[in-house]
Amino acid sequence: MTTLAIIGGTGLSQLAALNITRHETVNTPYGNPSADFIIGEIQNKRVIFLARHGNPHAIPPHKINYRANIWALKHLGVKDIIAVAAVGGITTKMTPAHLAIPDQIIDYTYSREHTFFDGNDGNVIHIDFTYPYSQKLRAGLITAAASVNLQVSPIATYGCTQGPRLETAAEIARMERDGCDIVGMTGMPEATLAKELGMDYAALAVMANWGAGKTDGEITMAEIEENLHHGMANAAVLLQTFVAAY
Numbered sequence: 001m002t003t004l005a006i007i008g009g010t011g012l013s014q015l016a017a018l019n020i021t022r023h024e025t026v027n028t029p030y031g032n033p034s035a036d037f038i039i040g041e042i043q044n045k046r047v048i049f050l051a052r053h054g055n056p057h058a059i060p061p062h063k064i065n066y067r068a069n070i071w072a073l074k075h076l077g078v079k080d081i082i083a084v085a086a087v088g089g090i091t092t093k094m095t096p097a098h099l100a101i102p103d104q105i106i107d108y109t110y111s112r113e114h115t116f117f118d119g120n121d122g123n124v125i126h127i128d129f130t131y132p133y134s135q136k137l138r139a140g141l142i143t144a145a146a147s148v149n150l151q152v153s154p155i156a157t158y159g160c161t162q163g164p165r166l167e168t169a170a171e172i173a174r175m176e177r178d179g180c181d182i183v184g185m186t187g188m189p190e191a192t193l194a195k196e197l198g199m200d201y202a203a204l205a206v207m208a209n210w211g212a213g214k215t216d217g218e219i220t221m222a223e224i225e226e227n228l229h230h231g232m233a234n235a236a237v238l239l240q241t242f243v244a245a246y
């Protein structure tokens, strides 16, 4: 049986629809994952949930142990991962609380443990990363959204920044010139690591705010929380619909 995992980001630290059967702690060669894995069922489909920022939410994006999280999911038998992420919107369709299913990534992060293939065992391995997200899972999310009349952007380029600070206006303008539609801090190296271990991975991005310089004034945590409140409610409906059809 293919096992599905959902990684929850800011604004999604638990899944209300999940009938929890057990919690599991996994020790990994890379240290501790963000939290215990919550294992349960949604409409009789087995789902493993992980709160990326810990439970309670306390791990900033640059300190997440991405290798431990992905290694542990593989160890638990996971084949497919849906990664939920709060992001900033850059291009016009990416309005607050809107959902997007990105198809491409540009990586602006640095100093993160970003590979399982670090060469320490004498092996040099370069994975193909032309299409960083699983087309199968992306198609499933897009179909699920359509079936419940949820507006989603089915294509978007996700620019991943280091954080934890938000970007400058000039950085967002540069990212737009680069072709980024959305900006987040957790998409990398998570997507790479999943691919290195042969797992299918797709992201569901929820707009928390306009990127820096796209509106007058500063970006506030209050605005982010308000938008995520709406956006994550829609994301939860989409996830439930996706799982039911999985």
Ligand code: HPA
Residues within 6 Å of the ligand: 086, 087, 088, 089, 161, 166, 167, 183, 184, 185, 208, 209, 210, 211, 212
């Ligand atoms: N930038 C980077 N990451 C984010 C943002 C943003 O504006 N909003 C939510 N996550």
